[in-house]
Amino acid sequence: MDRRDFLHLSTSGLGLLIGASLFAPAAAYFLSPAWKKKPEDWIFLGDIHKIPVDRPTKVEFVQRHKDGWTTIEEKKSAWVISKDGKAFTVFDPRCTHLGCPYRWDEGRGEFLCPCHNAVFSKEGEVLSGPPPRPLDRYAVKVEAGKLWVLPALKKD
Ligand code: FES
Incomplete structure (x- = not known):
């Protein structure tokens, strides 16, 4: 692996990591109401x-x-x-x-x-x-x- 490939791979990996860390909390926020178990509503x-x-x-x-x-x-x-x-x-x-x-x-x-x-x-x-x-x-x-x-x- 030459220097160019290494930089390309590490930049892509870092981009994926940042994207996932931003997307996961947003996805959890928007989907959590659908997963919550509803209590009995007396x-x-x-x-x-x-x-x-x-x-x-x-x-x-x-x-x-x-x-x-x-x-x-x-x-x-x-x-x-x-x-x-x-x-x-x-x-x-x-x-x-x-x-x-x-x-x-x-x-x-x-x-x-x-x-x-x-x-x-x-x-x-x-x-x-x-x-x-x-x-x-x-x-x-x-x-x-x-x-x-x-x-x-x-x-x-
Ligand atoms: S709806 Fe038919 S008897 Fe009440």
Whole structure:
């Protein structure tokens, strides 16, 4: 190897080294959100003392999703019911037939879906109509008097 080849090789090697040392941190910065394991996103629904006992209550909340570097906010709702003010059930607000929003009928004491006349009990069981299964539920937890929900569906 003559002097010219040596200089050419060492300059190229040094250039590669500098390029890699600049590119690696930048690549790690831009790709790291995609690699991060997402924690479970429990959402605060409310103070349990403010939720009426034995009467389904529609609660609205905002669910935030991280999509890479963007945070997307989505307005959602759920039906909350508790027989004793201690244990809570939270239903997804979409009918299990084709996903229409259903409502609580206080006079009948039942959930009614207007799309195809489905009727669900207060416990979410199908009483009549085409839905193939009871109302979907969310995972819930109560901590220090606060109700939290995990709006991933938990099928019954
Ligand atoms: S969507 Fe509710 S009964 Fe069809």
